[in-house]
Amino acid sequence: MAILINNLEHSGARAICGRYDNRPDALLEILRETQEAERYLNNEALVTIAGALNISRADIHGVVSFYPDYQREAPAGHVVKICMAEACQAVGCEALAAEAEAKFGAKIDGVKSSDGQIGLEAVYCLGNCALGPSVMIDGVLYGRVTPDRLHALLRERSAGEV
Ligand code: FES
Structure with missing residues (x-):
């Protein structure tokens, strides 16, 4: 469980709250927008x-823990969702x-690669x-992704970041 620390300020989250007039009933939208901006919800933003x-x-x-779409940790550089349903x-x-x-040395729904660049998720x-x-x-x-194609796609995406 993450601990929320006192006396932190996050200017981006503050601005998003301001756009909603600091209304508590807008909490879910504020969390969603903050996560979109930051890729995850860090302690400073939540405080x-x-x-x-x-x-x-x-x-x-409680709200952040209840909804699985809210991320409390920085995501991997590339998030790879592999379909594990019947047809696949x-x-x-x-x-x-x-x-x-x-x-990649990563685990499905768990450990990222050691460089933090690859995260694997089952969907x-x-x-x-x-x-x-x-x-x-x-x-x-x-579609029709083989291991070799997956590696090639990730190389292409990484090369595009340079
Ligand atoms: S079972 Fe539908 S995309 Fe994999």
């Missing part, structure tokens, strides 16, 4: 939001996931069942 909305840190922690299982997603774990249907195994990398959907 700032709690102060601006005049709600307890326990309350805000029939065409080898489990082997793809196992090879991805071995290749259950990406709506691309006829073209499995299906993978989503940083929000972009790919």
